[in-house]
Amino acid sequence: MRADAQRNYDRIVEVAREVFREQGYDASLDEVAKRAGVGPGTLYRHFPKRENLIDAIMQSWVDRVDEAADKALAHEGSPRDLLLAWFEQYVALISLHKGGPAKITSAMCDDSSPIATKCQALTRATSRVLERLEAEGALREGVDVVQMCRLVGGVATVADQADLGTDDVQPLLGVVADGVLR
Amino acid sequence: MRADAQRNYDRIVEVAREVFREQGYDASLDEVAKRAGVGPGTLYRHFPKRENLIDAIMQSWVDRVDEAADKALAHEGSPRDLLLAWFEQYVALISLHKGGPAKITSAMCDDSSPIATKCQALTRATSRVLERLEAEGALREGVDVVQMCRLVGGVATVADQADLGTDDVQPLLGVVADGVLR
DNA sequence: ACCTGAACACCGTTCAAGT
DNA sequence: ACCTGAACACCGTTCAAGT
Numbered sequence: 001m002r003a004d005a006q007r008n009y010d011r012i013v014e015v016a017r018e019v020f021r022e023q024g025y026d027a028s029l030d031e032v033a034k035r036a037g038v039g040p041g042t043l044y045r046h047f048p049k050r051e052n053l054i055d056a057i058m059q060s061w062v063d064r065v066d067e068a069a070d071k072a073l074a075h076e077g078s079p080r081d082l083l084l085a086w087f088e089q090y091v092a093l094i095s096l097h098k099g100g101p102a103k104i105t106s107a108m109c110d111d112s113s114p115i116a117t118k119c120q121a122l123t124r125a126t127s128r129v130l131e132r133l134e135a136e137g138a139l140r141e142g143v144d145v146v147q148m149c150r151l152v153g154g155v156a157t158v159a160d161q162a163d164l165g166t167d168d169v170q171p172l173l174g175v176v177a178d179g180v181l182r
Numbered sequence: 183m184r185a186d187a188q189r190n191y192d193r194i195v196e197v198a199r200e201v202f203r204e205q206g207y208d209a210s211l212d213e214v215a216k217r218a219g220v221g222p223g224t225l226y227r228h229f230p231k232r233e234n235l236i237d238a239i240m241q242s243w244v245d246r247v248d249e250a251a252d253k254a255l256a257h258e259g260s261p262r263d264l265l266l267a268w269f270e271q272y273v274a275l276i277s278l279h280k281g282g283p284a285k286i287t288s289a290m291c292d293d294s295s296p297i298a299t300k301c302q303a304l305t306r307a308t309s310r311v312l313e314r315l316e317a318e319g320a321l322r323e324g325v326d327v328v329q330m331c332r333l334v335g336g337v338a339t340v341a342d343q344a345d346l347g348t349d350d351v352q353p354l355l356g357v358v359a360d361g362v363l364r
Numbered sequence: 365a366c367c368t369g370a371a372c373a374c375c376g377t378t379c380a381a382g383t
Numbered sequence: 384a385c386c387t388g389a390a391c392a393c394c395g396t397t398c399a400a401g402t
Contacts, residue, residue, distance in 0.1 A: 005366060030394060039368045044396065102284075106343040140360070147353055150344075154336030154354075161288040161339075162332075171329055172336075178322070179361025187385060212375060221387045226377070 009046050011036045017057045024098025025054055051114035054103065062121045065093055069125035079138035080177055086129045087173040090122070090149075091156045101160045105153030109146055123149055133181070143180050151176045191228050193218045199239045206280025207236055233296035236285065244303045247275055251307035261320035262359055268311045269355040272304070272331075273338045283342045287335030291328055305331055315363075325362050333358045 001009070015036040019027045029050065033043040047053040068089040075085045094104045104122070107113035123145050130148070133139045155172045158164070183191070197218040201209045211232065215225040229235040250271040257267045276286045286304070289295035305327050312330070315321045337354045340346070 002365065008367080028394065040395080041369075041397075042367055045366075050395095102339075102343060105340050108344065110344075142353070143357070147357065150340050150346075150350075151337070151354055151357060154340040155333070157284075157339050157343075158287050158332050158336040161284060162290065162292075164332075168332075171324070172333055175325070175329065175333060175358065175361035177361070179357035179359070184384065190386080210375065222376080223378075223388075224386055227385075232376095 005046075008036070008038050008042055012038065012043055012046060012053070013056050016053050020054070020057065020097050024100075025050075025103055026099045029053070049114055051103070051107075055115045055118065058115065058118050061093075061096075062118065065121045065125050068093060069128050072129060073132060079133050079136055080181060082129065083133065083177045083181065084173060086126070087152050087177065088170075090126070090152050091159070091169065091173070094122070094153065095156050095160055098160060101153055101156035105150060105157055108149055108153065119149075138181055140180060140182050148176075148180060151180075187228075190218070190220050190224055194220065194225055194228060194235070195238045198235050202236070202239065202279050206282075207232075207285055208281045211235070231296055233285070233289075237297045237300065240297065240300050243275075243278075244300065247303045247307050250275060251310050254311060255314060261315050261318055262363060264311065265315065265359045265363065266355060268308070269334050269359065270352075272308070272334050273341070273351065273355070276304070276335065277338050277342055280342060283335055283338035287332060287339055290331055290335065301331075320363055322362060322364050330358075330362060333362075 012032065016032045019032050019035065029043060030040060032053075033040045036043070043053075047056065069086070072082060072086040072089055075082055077085075091101075094101050104115065104119060107115050108119050108123070110116060110119075113119070126149055127145050130139065130143075130145055152173065155169060155176065159169045159172075194214065198214045201214050201217065211225060212222060214235075215222045218225070225235075229238065251268070254264060254268040254271055257264055259267075273283075276283050286297065286301060289297050290301050290305070292298060292301075295301070308331055309327050312321065312325075312327055334355065337351060337358065341351045341354075
């Protein structure tokens with residue numbers, strides 16, 4: 001990549017991170033381009049779809065997912081406590097930006113999505129938690145990873161769109177946990 | 183209301199029902215106005231917010247909600263069967279139009295929403311089902327109606343946005359049912 | 365090879381003019 | 384009292400011209 005192209009790419013990603021943090025993933029791309037000091041065409045050359053830009057600003061995010069799973073797994077306590085701890089981390093991770101829960105949960109299992117690798121990071125981390133529970137025999141029959149991601153993602157989506165607080169979300173996650181555990 | 187105003191109102195609602203069925207609740211209001219043969223200003227006079235229009239086309243829908251609850255309650259079977267039957271009806275009812283699950287579930291409990299009465303119809307019907315289960319002692323402690331609507335609404339939202347089929351939705355509803363039942 | 369920015373299509377919203 | 388439709392602001396997308 002040419003030097004000026006690289007510079008523009010970096011600036012766009014940097015600015016997008018800022019704009020998305022302020023306004024959510026549905027923020028205007030025009031404003032991103034404007035703040036980054038590039039023409040709208042330049043933004044489109046680098047990121048043909050909005051999801052490509054979202055994917056780019058999520059680079060370091062994958063590490064945080066793995067760390068969060070480590071942290072939840074280190075947690076001592078009942079299977080239910082472990083599961084709830086992970087659910088909370090999960091919701092927090094996909095709710096960093098407004099609109100995130102919907103975008104990420106919709107892309108789940110869609111390998112053609114630009115953010116497919118990010119979704120895979122989530123399912124991989126969730127698998128680790130599930131394997132632990134499975135080994136302890138705490139899991140119901142026929143529960144699989146994707147189902148769990150969709151359930152927790154659904155809760156996060158509703159919470160995101162209805163602006164629910166932790167007090168409202170916690171009980172919902174509790175129900176999902178009870179439905180998944182033996 | 184003046185005769186021509188009433189006529190325009192009716193035509194807009196009729197056309198909106200058609201357009202929303204084809205393209206979902208996020209369809210262009212411009213197209214609704216165009217197809218109805220009115221200026222955009224006329225549409226705005228009658229329906230200042232998109233939700234007001236959605237509310238209008240949902241008039242007869244309330245009856246269908248009550249009928250669906252009757253039907254589920256008539257269903258003989260285990261508490262789990264009853265609950266799952268209702269969940270399926272619930273998802274079907276709010277998924278009639280693309281974008282419906284998200285709009286309806288977001289407005290849940292928001293009395294200032296233009297579609298507040300529709301949400302109340304849903305919680306009222308769900309209450310009837312829950313009371314039956316409560317009487318049979320089949321319900322867990324601390325489960326309330328709004329939680330259930332949000333959980334099932336969350337599942338429906340994910341299914342709607344990710345274009346999931348019944349085969350994918352069914353197991354999710356099963357988990358929620360298990361989490362809610364004793 | 366990459367960038368710019370004008371241009372286009374589309375959408376929601378407002379409002380002066382008309383009946 | 385109600386309707387019309389031009390006008391505005393905004394957004395995503397494309398592409399010819401420029402470096």
